[in-house]
Amino acid sequence: MDKVFKALADDTRRRLLDRLHENNGQTLGELCERIAMTRQSVTQHLAVLEAANLISTVRRGREKLHYLNPVPLHEIQERWIDKFERPRLSALGALKRRAEEAMTDKPSFVYVTYIASTPEKVWEALTDADLTAAYWGHRNESDWRPGSRWAHVRTDGSGIADVVGRVVASEPPTRLVTTWAAPGDEDREDRHSRVTYEIRPHEDIVRLTVIHEDLNDEGERSDVAGGWPAVLSNLKSLLETGRTLPQEPWLVPGH
Incomplete structure (x- = not known):
């Protein structure tokens, strides 16, 4: 959890997550397009996000695609938000997990x-x-x-x-x-x-x-x-x- 909060504390890293939320599965070059920063700096930010398990990467030939992983954010929600409206939000969280599990069972x-x-x-x-x-x-x-x-x-x-x-x-x-x-x-x-x-x-x-x-x-x-x-x-x-x-x-x- 400490790594997640540290990763989210930086504005650039939050913007990278926003970019992946808009269009998941992007290359490093695509993520750099709207960020005024060197590729090396963006790579370092992506490494922090990956260490916090907020993103995952998949190799497609010579390309490395980056995907948003919402699980740590969902865990934050359950710990810091659900307690205030636990019955309703817990039911929604359980439904979301079942839907995600059902989706991952099907190949693509x-x-x-x-x-x-x-x-x-x-x-x-x-x-x-x-x-x-x-x-x-x-x-x-x-x-x-x-x-x-x-x-x-x-x-x-x-x-x-x-x-x-x-x-x-x-x-x-x-x-x-x-x-x-x-x-x-x-x-x-x-x-x-x-x-x-x-x-x-x-x-x-x-x-x-x-x-x-x-x-x-x-x-x-x-x-x-x-x-x-x-x-x-x-x-x-x-x-x-x-x-x-x-x-x-x-x-x-x-x-």
């Missing part, structure tokens, strides 16, 4: 790619039905407004949707969040997964992150781990060269 998949394009063009490629048909083999059809239905429709003229869901968040051209379900499971929330597309300018290129969460089991995670790289490689080729790959990448042996 994260994929990052860099594309020589603009955020606007990447957004269009993800939401334009004709473009998705070109590189995905399915038309992603929706008006892409929060709350609207979307469908992953075959391009063979049958009109059959293999995936359906709802638009959770739509913030063009930087962030799109959708739920995914089989058509028969559309009304079963326990069978939904969630996909977040994060589109960030990275100097003269775009950093596209796809996060597929709440997958039902490791078998489903294995399926999406083979599918997403193939689809996004085809998208990257289309935006950078004007052509999709010479053969459908999901039909390559091993996918």
Whole structure:
């Protein structure tokens, strides 16, 4: 607890936690963008936060991603705030813990790619039905407004949707969040997964992150781990060269 209070006593470290609360899973370079401080100084502050268990880090290839860990803050709340309204706040705390435990039981998949394009063009490629048909083999059809239905429709003229869901968040051209379900499971929330597309300018290129969460089991995670790289490689080729790959990448042996 002493390390937590020491870490929170510094304004820069509180701002770093705020940055991760706004957009979790950032690199050192991304965290430095709006802080007038050297990378070495920011690294030292992050080390203090990590020692206090307020952040955790994950390696993704050459990148080191930083994630907010709210557990120590929750413990402070339980010790210093809950005592004043213990019955009501304890019930809420228990509900939150059960929800977090349920979430951690479900596997997820994260994929990052860099594309020589603009955020606007990447957004269009993800939401334009004709473009998705070109590189995905399915038309992603929706008006892409929060709350609207979307469908992953075959391009063979049958009109059959293999995936359906709802638009959770739509913030063009930087962030799109959708739920995914089989058509028969559309009304079963326990069978939904969630996909977040994060589109960030990275100097003269775009950093596209796809996060597929709440997958039902490791078998489903294995399926999406083979599918997403193939689809996004085809998208990257289309935006950078004007052509999709010479053969459908999901039909390559091993996918």
